[in-house]
Amino acid sequence: xxxxxxxxxxxxxxxxxxxxxxxxxxxxxxxxxxxxxxxxxxxxxxxxxxxxxxx
Amino acid sequence: xxxxxxxxxxxxxxxxxxxxxxxxxxxxxxxxxxxxxxxxxxxxxxxxxxxxxxxxxxxxxxxxxxxxxxxxxxxxxxxxxxxxxxxxxxxxxxxxxxxxxxxxxxxxxxxxxxxxxxxxxxxxxxxxxxxxxxxxxxxxxxxxxxxxxxxxxxxxxxxxxxxxxxxxxxxxxxxxxxxxxxxxxxxxxxxxxxxxxxxxxxxxxxxxxxxxxxxxxxxxxxxxxxxxxxxxxxxxxxxxxxxxxxxxxxxxxxxxxxxxxxxxxxxxxxxxxxxxxxxxxxxxxxxxxxxxxxxxxxxxxxxxxxxxxxxxxxxxxxxxxxxxxxxxxxxxxxxxxxxxxxxxxxxxxxxxxxxxxxxxxxxxxxxxxxxxxxxxxxxxxxxxxxxxxxxxxxxxxxx
Numbered sequence: 001x002x003x004x005x006x007x008x009x010x011x012x013x014x015x016x017x018x019x020x021x022x023x024x025x026x027x028x029x030x031x032x033x034x035x036x037x038x039x040x041x042x043x044x045x046x047x048x049x050x051x052x053x054x055x
Numbered sequence: 056x057x058x059x060x061x062x063x064x065x066x067x068x069x070x071x072x073x074x075x076x077x078x079x080x081x082x083x084x085x086x087x088x089x090x091x092x093x094x095x096x097x098x099x100x101x102x103x104x105x106x107x108x109x110x111x112x113x114x115x116x117x118x119x120x121x122x123x124x125x126x127x128x129x130x131x132x133x134x135x136x137x138x139x140x141x142x143x144x145x146x147x148x149x150x151x152x153x154x155x156x157x158x159x160x161x162x163x164x165x166x167x168x169x170x171x172x173x174x175x176x177x178x179x180x181x182x183x184x185x186x187x188x189x190x191x192x193x194x195x196x197x198x199x200x201x202x203x204x205x206x207x208x209x210x211x212x213x214x215x216x217x218x219x220x221x222x223x224x225x226x227x228x229x230x231x232x233x234x235x236x237x238x239x240x241x242x243x244x245x246x247x248x249x250x251x252x253x254x255x256x257x258x259x260x261x262x263x264x265x266x267x268x269x270x271x272x273x274x275x276x277x278x279x280x281x282x283x284x285x286x287x288x289x290x291x292x293x294x295x296x297x298x299x300x301x302x303x304x305x306x307x308x309x310x311x312x313x314x315x316x317x318x319x320x321x322x323x324x325x326x327x328x329x330x331x332x333x334x335x336x337x338x339x340x341x342x343x344x345x346x347x348x349x350x351x352x353x354x355x356x357x358x359x360x361x362x363x364x365x366x367x368x369x370x371x372x373x374x375x376x377x378x379x380x381x382x383x384x385x386x387x388x389x390x391x392x393x394x395x396x397x398x399x400x401x402x403x404x405x406x407x408x409x410x411x412x413x414x415x416x417x418x419x420x421x422x423x424x425x426x427x428x429x430x431x432x433x434x435x436x437x438x439x440x441x442x443x444x445x446x447x448x449x450x451x452x453x454x
Contacts, residue, residue, distance in 0.1 A: 008318075008319040010320045011219055011321060012238060012320065014221075014222065015220050015238060015321050016232065016234070016235050016321075017232070020226070023184075024095075024220050045321070048242070048294060048319060
């Protein structure tokens with residue numbers, strides 16, 4: 001996942017991730033080891049459209 | 056070099072020092088438990104993810120004395136604005152208004168709630184992020200990163216107050232993933248130079264300005280206010296931020312306003328989780344979905360949960376039994392106090408979201424200038440049904 005500078009680390013993406021893959025730190029956003037199924041729900045809910053699929 | 060992992064042992068670990076978490080830590084400590092409260096941020100309360108409104112009697116019920124340090128402004132009126140700008144005014148004395156009374160300075164409030172927890176005997180670790188949680192036979196093992204170091208925390212009970220991200224619940228096997236249709240995207244500017252009709256009135260704007268939610272202005276004294284909105288993303292093609300830019304551009308009050316802060320946050324509005332307790336683990340606040348589904352407000356209901364969860368945790372520690380059976384009392388008590396009103400709010404929200412801009416305007420027209428002091432609930436419903444017949448079906452039961 002490409003995370004743009006606009007990310008505010010609000011965690012909304014983490015709350016809807018069906019696989020609980022997203023770790024929200026104070027100023028970090030990390031996608032976890034388990035395979036992402038590319039459902040893109042995280043992209044849809046982002047209030048500032050900060051997430052984008054790679055490639 | 057010492058490579059041994061530091062291990063901390065405690066009775067109760069609270070993850071997240073928002074109002075719900077700090078209240079849980081305070082009451083668990085007051086009950087005699089050894090408590091550790093951790094927060095991933097370096098400064099508790101910052102950045103805020105909230106419009107900062109609470110009801111006065113909500114705080115009073117929690118036994119919290121109002122302090123000028125964290126009250127930005129007092130509110131006693133509400134202004135409801137329809138899509139074409141027709142407004143309806145409500146007064147606090149006439150109508151019970153949730154989330155109205157004080158507008159807080161959350162950054163200061165949250166820190167003070169954490170300080171209360173510390174004064175009650177809780178330890179606090181800031182800049183400490185929980186990364187993994189495993190349920191063991193009679194304790195919970197949490198791996199965390201604290202001030203750059205990897206640590207382990209062994210705790211008999213974990214209280215997850217980790218907000219809408221809510222990872223703790225899912226690590227513990229609770230079904231706390233929010234469906235996108237139940238997660239509102241909230242965005243807000245704190246602005247100066249806001250021209251308010253009344254500096255003691257909270258304003259709500261309805262209709263296509265915020266699909267799936269509403270826009271708000273929460274005054275914070277003088278010409279300062281939180282100006283924001285919440286939307287459901289599937290109901291619009293624009294993101295929340297762009298809806299907010301449009302709102303600020305169109306709204307009369309913000310024509311000369313300048314923003315000094317930008318806030319973002321998910322608001323779980325689907326109602327509380329079916330289960331928010333399991334063996335050795337309890338969830339409180341946004342993590343448990345304890346948010347008013349109509350208003351999106353969750354400070355008081357989350358703190359109520361924290362109070363009960365803290366008491367129940369302390370009892371469980373004293374009794375040496377932290378199983379689901381013994382912790383369930385928290386869930387039962389919270390549901391008893393809140394579920395009826397939450398069901399009503401959920402119904403009211405469904406009705407509100409079903410209204411078009413035109414319907415909202417005609418309702419506002421019917422109620423403009425109404426003296427709510429003299430209208431009883433049935434008369435109110437009757438008047439509403441005249442302009443909006445479907446209100447009978449959607450709201451009849453809750454009156």
